[in-house]
Amino acid sequence: MTRCLSRRQFAESAAAAGVAAIAATVCAGEQGLAASDPAPRKKRIVDSHVHLKHGDAAGTEYTAETIVDIMDKVGIDKSIVFAMSTTTRRSIELAKTAVSKYPLRLIPYVYALPHYERPVIKEIEAALSEGLFRGIKIHAGQCTLAEYVVDPVLDVAGRYHVPCLIDCLGNHGAARRMAKAFPGTKLIIAHIGRYLSTDRRLLDQFIGLAAECDNVLLDVSGVVIVEKIAEAVRRIGSTRVVWGTDGPHPKPDTVTFARTELQKVQQLDLSREDKDNVLGEAILRLLGL
Numbered sequence: 001m002t003r004c005l006s007r008r009q010f011a012e013s014a015a016a017a018g019v020a021a022i023a024a025t026v027c028a029g030e031q032g033l034a035a036s037d038p039a040p041r042k043k044r045i046v047d048s049h050v051h052l053k054h055g056d057a058a059g060t061e062y063t064a065e066t067i068v069d070i071m072d073k074v075g076i077d078k079s080i081v082f083a084m085s086t087t088t089r090r091s092i093e094l095a096k097t098a099v100s101k102y103p104l105r106l107i108p109y110v111y112a113l114p115h116y117e118r119p120v121i122k123e124i125e126a127a128l129s130e131g132l133f134r135g136i137k138i139h140a141g142q143c144t145l146a147e148y149v150v151d152p153v154l155d156v157a158g159r160y161h162v163p164c165l166i167d168c169l170g171n172h173g174a175a176r177r178m179a180k181a182f183p184g185t186k187l188i189i190a191h192i193g194r195y196l197s198t199d200r201r202l203l204d205q206f207i208g209l210a211a212e213c214d215n216v217l218l219d220v221s222g223v224v225i226v227e228k229i230a231e232a233v234r235r236i237g238s239t240r241v242v243w244g245t246d247g248p249h250p251k252p253d254t255v256t257f258a259r260t261e262l263q264k265v266q267q268l269d270l271s272r273e274d275k276d277n278v279l280g281e282a283i284l285r286l287l288g289l
């Protein structure tokens, strides 16, 4: 919304100087339209789960250039990026550097990881108060979801109106407790509960949690029982189901991986509106973009 206003203001001020046509071209081009094209704006595709640094054994890092190159080749408009396998402070630095290069393409989340020597919660608050960071990533593989660790983070997220993307490694009990204890905080449950899970009952439990709690959204990256994505949309609505790749991933290659993840949702038996929501509109609305 801010972006459109600033472009309009630019167009208005530029009109006097006779460059309004250029501004209109810039605006339309950014939205994927030719300046003369009267067709409705193309819905944006947003990858809501991209790692600047992964949680794999090597803590693999990807540059902003690599990520945007994949996006261009696959047709992804924006990506939400974050780092893990590092400190909160370093995750902020990595994301800031990436977003400074592609401010219109990348949206940063801060990584919440406790530290014995530093009050991490203050680092998270400082990052959020600047307005650049739009969410928080939490990963149960690198810190406990026990109340004494995770509750202060969920509280900050609620106060700053940003979501927490949480990989809870299948811990449905912890997810449920967090959702109930912080009804004012949006929780995006990564992978509908567990990465690459083939446990239908577990996935059903997490879809059920989202059906029960309005503040829970489901991230469908790393979901291998693809029909569960459509089922989630039917049970909780497409405005609370968000697509992501959990990439970049090198196999078979980064572009094919991302394209395959995109096609996973595109080929589902869902309405155009539902697919648009899952593929970008829902997360953009959640983040107020």
Ligand SMILES: [Zn+2]
Residues within 6 Å of the ligand: 049, 051, 246
């Ligand atoms: Zn991930």
